[in-house]
Amino acid sequence: MGTYFNMHKYKIGLMLLPFLCILYLCYGHFDSKYQNEKWITHTYRVLLITAKMKSQIAELELAFRNYALTRKPEYKDLFMYRSAEITSELAVLKHLTADNHTVYPILDALQSELRHRLKFYQENMMLTGMPAHVIMLKNSALPSITAWYDLIEKNEYQLLKTRRKQARKSDAVLNLLFLATSFFAFIIIAYLLDRSKKVIKRSNELKVEIKASNTASKILFDRIGEVLFSRDATAHRFLEISNTCEAIFGYTAEEFINDKLLWYRIIHPDDRTVLNSCQLQIEKGESIIIQYRIIHKNGTIRWVENSIVPELDLLGILKRIDGISRDITDKKNDELDREIMLNELVRQNIALEHFGYEVSHTLRAPVANIIGLSQILQVSAADSLEQREIIVHIQQSAYSLDKKIRNMNNILNVKDENVEEVE
Numbered sequence: 001m002g003t004y005f006n007m008h009k010y011k012i013g014l015m016l017l018p019f020l021c022i023l024y025l026c027y028g029h030f031d032s033k034y035q036n037e038k039w040i041t042h043t044y045r046v047l048l049i050t051a052k053m054k055s056q057i058a059e060l061e062l063a064f065r066n067y068a069l070t071r072k073p074e075y076k077d078l079f080m081y082r083s084a085e086i087t088s089e090l091a092v093l094k095h096l097t098a099d100n101h102t103v104y105p106i107l108d109a110l111q112s113e114l115r116h117r118l119k120f121y122q123e124n125m126m127l128t129g130m131p132a133h134v135i136m137l138k139n140s141a142l143p144s145i146t147a148w149y150d151l152i153e154k155n156e157y158q159l160l161k162t163r164r165k166q167a168r169k170s171d172a173v174l175n176l177l178f179l180a181t182s183f184f185a186f187i188i189i190a191y192l193l194d195r196s197k198k199v200i201k202r203s204n205e206l207k208v209e210i211k212a213s214n215t216a217s218k219i220l221f222d223r224i225g226e227v228l229f230s231r232d233a234t235a236h237r238f239l240e241i242s243n244t245c246e247a248i249f250g251y252t253a254e255e256f257i258n259d260k261l262l263w264y265r266i267i268h269p270d271d272r273t274v275l276n277s278c279q280l281q282i283e284k285g286e287s288i289i290i291q292y293r294i295i296h297k298n299g300t301i302r303w304v305e306n307s308i309v310p311e312l313d314l315l316g317i318l319k320r321i322d323g324i325s326r327d328i329t330d331k332k333n334d335e336l337d338r339e340i341m342l343n344e345l346v347r348q349n350i351a352l353e354h355f356g357y358e359v360s361h362t363l364r365a366p367v368a369n370i371i372g373l374s375q376i377l378q379v380s381a382a383d384s385l386e387q388r389e390i391i392v393h394i395q396q397s398a399y400s401l402d403k404k405i406r407n408m409n410n411i412l413n414v415k416d417e418n419v420e421e422v423e
Contacts, residue, residue, distance in 0.1 A: 022181050025173075033170040036163050042096065043160045046103075047153060049093050054149050056086050064121050076125065083118055090114065093152075102155050110148040227325040229256075233310070233318040236260050248304065248327045250297025268293035268301065278308075282321065285312045291328065303332040 060082040067075035090111055097103040227248055229241040237260035241253045249256075249266060256262055267275060271292035278288050291305045308323040 018184060022177055022184065025177055033167060033174065036167040036170060040160060040163050040167065043156050043163065046093065046096050046156050047160075049089055049096070050149050050152050050156070053086060053089050053093070054146060056082050056089065057146075060086065060121075064125065067125060079121070079125070083121075086114065086118075097152075100155070100159075103152055106148055106151050106155075110152075113148065225327065229323055229325065231263075231321040231323075233321050238263070239320070245325075248302070248325065249294060266294045266296075268295060282308060282310045283318050285310050285316075285318070291332075302327060302329045304328065 060079060063075045063079040063082060066072070067079060090107070094104070094107050094111070097107060225244060225247065227242050227245045229245075230239045231237070232239050238253075238257045241256050243253055245256060246252050251262060251266070264272070274290060274292050278290055281288050287307075287309045289305065289307050291303060293301050294304050296302050304325050305328045306323055306325050308321060310318055311320045311322065313319045
């Protein structure tokens with residue numbers, strides 16, 4: 001999948017760019033819609049408090065009239081309770097509309113009028129001797145308060161209308177953005193599915209190719225007579241081993257896989273220390289080549305050479321060993337024959353050296369004596385021609401023999417040098 005995204009990251013990026021832009025616009029309109037809904041709720045609350053205050057003022061005026069007519073204490077208590085409620089609701093309304101430059105001045109005027117009205121009511125309620133119709137006449141002369149509330153409601157309804165219009169606009173834009181988002185998401189998903197199908201198809205093709213390659217490798221190793229193996233270093237068992245192992249070791253691949261100690265048991269006891277001494281290098285991840293003897297299934301001794309390539313995990317711990325084993329018995333036998341031949345040559349060379357020494361010292365000494373005596377005889381027998389001829393023949397034979405001994409000694413020296421070069 002990583003290779004897939006590396007190959008197509010630019011295409012995916014180009015498709016995601018408008019998708020992300022649309023998501024950003026959706027976020028902006030969502031925020032705008034949320035703010036509109038928040039302000040609509042705020043407007044409804046202002047309208048609710050305004051309607052509540054209108055009702056409370058009506059109840060306040062009714063309680064004042066009833067008290068003026070009957071002078072009953074419960075109407076006075078109701079009047080005082082509604083007065084407190086109206087004052088509290090007005091403070092809340094002013095807080096909610098603090099940022100509305102149109103409504104806030106109206107509320108200031110309304111608060112002033114309410115303060116004046118409540119003061120009037122309280123003063124007249126304290127007068128006990130004034131007739132009720134006079135008090136009612138004074139009350140009717142006061143200006144109406146509901147006009148102030150009507151102005152507030154009118155302004156809030158206009159705001160509500162505007163905010164609803166904005167909310168509908170945001171909804172329409174969001175619907176379009178949702179459609180666009182769904183469209184781009186569909187395109188991206190379709191593209192990814194198409195690419196995934198192609199990747200899966202290519203992956204299956206690669207698996208087939210790898211399987212065919214592995215089969216060809218096994219056939220190749222079977223033909224060249226080498227054993228390809230892979231061993232789990234943690235579980236100490238073979239993961240895979242080529243069928244050529246039966247020709248080299250005498251055991252089948254199934255036997256090696258089923259018996260994880262078979263590999264170690266067939267190693268010659270005298271050569272197991274060689275393998276143990278290389279274990280530290282293998283655990284470090286170093287590739288090595290080792291040679292050792294194995295005991296074939298038929299009981300014969302054979303030489304094998306292992307090329308080992310260890311593999312470590314991310315923590316540096318040995319996890320798998322891959323390698324190739326080959327039969328080098330013939331090579332080792334040739335080396336042994338060569339070593340025997342060299343030993344024989346060395347032995348013969350020593351014998352020749354001894355013979356050369358005998359020739360150069362033992363034989364040449366008598367010849368030198370013969371030559372010396374013939375010279376003496378030649379001087380002493382100067383008057384006899386026949387004796388001089390005999391002595392000359394003796395000297396010539398002695399010189400000829402000495403020359404042949406020298407040549408033989410030179411030949412022995414040359415053979416000795418050739419043996420040293422071979423060694």
